[in-house]
Amino acid sequence: MRPWIAALAFCTPLPAIAACDVVPDPVISLSFDSRYAADDPSRSEIDIEAEAAAKEALADLDDFITYLTTRTDAAVGAGDRDAANCVMAALATWARADALSDLGSQTAQLTIGSRLAALALVAAQVAPAAPVGDTSVVSAWLGRRMDSQMTFWETASDGAASGNLRAWAALAGAATSLLTQDPVTLGWAGWSLGYVACTASQDGSLPQEMQRKQLALHYQVHAVTPMVVAAALLEQQGVPVMNRCGRALDRIVDFTLKDLAAGGVASAAYAGAPQTLDAGVEGLKDFQLAWAESWLSLRANPELEALVAPRRPLRYSKLGGNQTRLWNAR
Template sequence: MADLTRWTLNRHIAASLLTITAAMAMTPEAKAADETCFKTPTPIMSLGFGSRYEADSKTRSAIDEDSDAAVTKALKPIDQFIQNLAKVVSKAQKEKDVATRRAYQRCVVDSIYSWAKADALNEMRTFNAKLSVPSRVGGLAIVYAEARDQVPGLHDRERIIEKWLQKRAQETVQFFETEATKGAARNNLRAWASMAVGEVGVLNRDRGLVEWSILSNYTMIANAAPDGSLPLEMNRQRHALHYQLHAMTPLVTSIARLCEAGYGKGGADLAKLMTMARFSVAAVKDPGIVQKINGKSQTVKPGLKNNLSSIAWLEPYVSLTNDLEMTNEFSSLRPLSNSKLGGNQTALYEGRRISCTITAQN
């Protein structure tokens, strides 16, 4: 019995020593990454779901509650993944210690790499899945861009990520050019696709993808009404203002990031973009402005404070336009954040001026 007790004790001691040795053997970067990261979810390979809206809703404004819940459930793992990545990006932005900041940035790269090497999101089985995935690809591309080239030794992983994003972006272009309905090809869904494709184009220096994004942005702005409203979104009855904001979010962000990358105005008539931004903010403060257009009371609660995520695009907007009047509208509400735009937009853009001078050579 004594021998058995000694054997058991020695085994526990040996196991403890192995654990201690392994911990000591970890590089500072690996140890910091382990302490600062989250558990990467299993890559989502395939999606297939129907519409959020009732089948007979021609304006896609009457929500089917059961279908809406099913869509939200299917997309939740991806959206949670992007939210977690955006939180890590925001932590990295605030971190002054270089090792810890790099650990956060490595977390982002390693997590997205696990999805890239699995070729995640490679099977969109339904029309509505194909409509929904571009905004998620855009969110992943933006958080990746914020961590890219920041940590030595990750270039092999980064190349795999960029190749994966390239495939998803090319599929997005193919879908919107050949399968998307006339409405989807011109409304907020096109704006989200444009942001994703443009971001991936910048990452890969793919001028074809960038040009598709620029043309998409140009078309969105050209189709806006003189007052700054988007006619296709105004047709969405009680959800019109919601979708106006849902379109402005990627549209403004895409233009700002394309300008910052050196591709000129990114398809933007900046004067008209300012009209669209001011209309959107005025309507959030008083949704009755939209009700006068389409005759329907709006689901959006009045007031900027009630819609912080939906107006986070104002940060890249003022960096792009230097619209001081608009800055005064929301400065007291900072920080503004939206996970699909890379997290804390105030940290990314406050105090910065983005030039729309053409500098990109590719």
């Protein structure tokens, strides 16, 4: 397995860039309600107005993450130390403002994990080129945000605590640990990943996601994404997770790929509804398969390799950008 962080290298390009971009204003407070209908316990019926409000609330943060990952891909891909410094400087601006320190709703707390994961994965990529001062400020900031997440998840409802959002928080912890080297955060990330993975049925379906009616397979895929990348990062940091609960992760990935190929038949049987992903693997967007690169670093899978090869490079901003570059040295 290739340790991608250690493999990054930078040189000083000619000509060097003149100055960094102006950084978007830091988002300090974030508060929005669930995008799902309040009277729908399956969380499969979208409330159109609530979804629009959530997207608006997250727009500045998500735009910042897209900005960072785009520039990180360019900087690291070219070995451009100056451009990498600018990425860390942008993160440091948000860190010094203590961005995301005021999460004013439970939904914001539940969903911030994927954004923290993206920020930490970006920071870890550019850290080898960045000034120690900026890196230290960013590491401390992300450490504080993860401390808040760990506290929050201790009292989350059973359903949320075993679903895809907990998996994203586990990825955030695994990614933040690359910077902070904090054993508590690293251990919590491993424990949280196991907490979700060990709920898997014998066939690899995730019960919490199979309750989501027509969205069951969609959310199985959404859970697999952070689980696989977190597993790869944890294994690299000396936390073995692949054999837990009867090799649960292998079963989860196997179920996901088989059911995608079958057009969601198994998920439909669990959920009692035809699946929105009934077009199967071919209906997936490239970013929905970005996790494959980290999985292939853990497990040989000729079928998965053949599936993703024509789609490369696979990118996903919430995973820190170009996964093909990060995991495969292509």
